[in-house]
Amino acid sequence: MSRRQQILDTAAELFAQRGFHGVSVADLGAACGMSGPALYKHFAGKDAVLAEMLVSISRWLLDGGRAAAAAHTDPDDVLAALVDHHVGFALEHRALIVVQDRDWSSLPDAAREEVRTLQLAYVEIWAEQLCRRGPSMTRDRARAAAHAAFGLINSTPHSGLLPDDDMRTLLTGMALAALGG
Amino acid sequence: MSRRQQILDTAAELFAQRGFHGVSVADLGAACGMSGPALYKHFAGKDAVLAEMLVSISRWLLDGGRAAAAAHTDPDDVLAALVDHHVGFALEHRALIVVQDRDWSSLPDAAREEVRTLQLAYVEIWAEQLCRRGPSMTRDRARAAAHAAFGLINSTPHSGLLPDDDMRTLLTGMALAALGG
DNA sequence: CGGCTCGGTTAACGATCGCTAACCTTGGCG
């Protein structure tokens, strides 16, 4: 594993535990086995670590969403694939999920705008499928429902009680039920 | 409105936007119309503001949960009342909801322990009702399901698109469906 | 009136932060 990746992984864990502002560069360096300013050999600054982290996961989420939408035609099938993809991500990257909606506001302006755009596009994929299932669903209601489903699925990190497999089936079932499948 | 309460309300809003560590005492004072250290005439410190905020909302949530459990006998009815109570709280105190699961870790030790205890008791109320509905639900699964429902309901602040009434019916319906009512 | 409390001010202290500078060591290579 490259040093860059080690820093990103460690930072995700620390940021998830104590928040972006609650982790110093010295903390982060120490957790990586080096001390303090060595981090600047790999990143332009503390902000840049957060930015790379959040932009890349937003891109990954959106790409998976697009793939799910392209792989099926029936909106129910697309939604099932979307839930699957999102649940898998949340289980595999619990720390990133926490950081994403906690420290979003600490991003530098450019990165924050990029993340915002990516997330909006991702929400639109969900909302479109929800609207395709029937005319009773307005676009805003669909967007709000998508956010609610994200909240449900993203609750994973807050309850580490179940083995991953059980958690996956529980969350998938609850999310699909909530979305009225 | 007392000065204390004004500080608490303003702090909830600011903490929700920028995080506990992202708001300085000077910021908080300025937002209240005074400047900086005047805050110490009302609170022992910045920590104490966060502590009072989170302890009081945890207590309020738990009290409402207990009332809901005492008001009905059928577990489905209790769950409906719990969802109602939680949705109402989330809609009325969006900022507090954000702060609670973002800045929980910034609490001083004593307050963090108290909040943890209160929240655990609250989760148990939900979990017990879920278990009472059938033997197929293990206790850990019930706890995880409760957390997932919280995540769903607490997504409110992230999507301010719908009027409160529409949001309330949407979230209530989704939460009950997710819980398998 | 005299004094006390309450709620505010500004100044300043010590700690910590992100970041830069200067230096050192190691490995690959012409």
Add this chain to the structure above:
DNA sequence: CGCCAAGGTTAGCGATCGTTAACCGAGCCG
């Protein structure tokens, strides 16, 4: 060998933070 780039180190700078200290005006009350 000589050199350079990569990836570390420590020292230290400037800014900002939470907090305290010292002071002050308004209002209440004996």
